[in-house]
Amino acid sequence: MEHEMRAEYAEADSPPKDAPVKLWHMVRLDGTQAMCGRELQPEAAVQPADAWGTAAAEPFCHSCGALYLREVA
Numbered sequence: 001m002e003h004e005m006r007a008e009y010a011e012a013d014s015p016p017k018d019a020p021v022k023l024w025h026m027v028r029l030d031g032t033q034a035m036c037g038r039e040l041q042p043e044a045a046v047q048p049a050d051a052w053g054t055a056a057a058e059p060f061c062h063s064c065g066a067l068y069l070r071e072v073a
Helices: 062-072
Strands: 003-009 021-028 046-048
Touching: 003 062, 021 062
Parallel strands: none
Antiparallel strands: 003 021, 003 046
């Protein structure tokens, strides 16, 4: 199964341009529900799953990280 990272923003409304990311979550490719269960905005920024574990993915949701590792291991 393929994955990507999707941003969660501090503001609940549509993310303003250049808004800081509150947390990065892992989602199944093109999805909006994080592996931890949080529903994310379809227009939120995304990164490839390969960025997981790098500085680009910080701060990262710990729950999503644990579930991601179990799924790809």
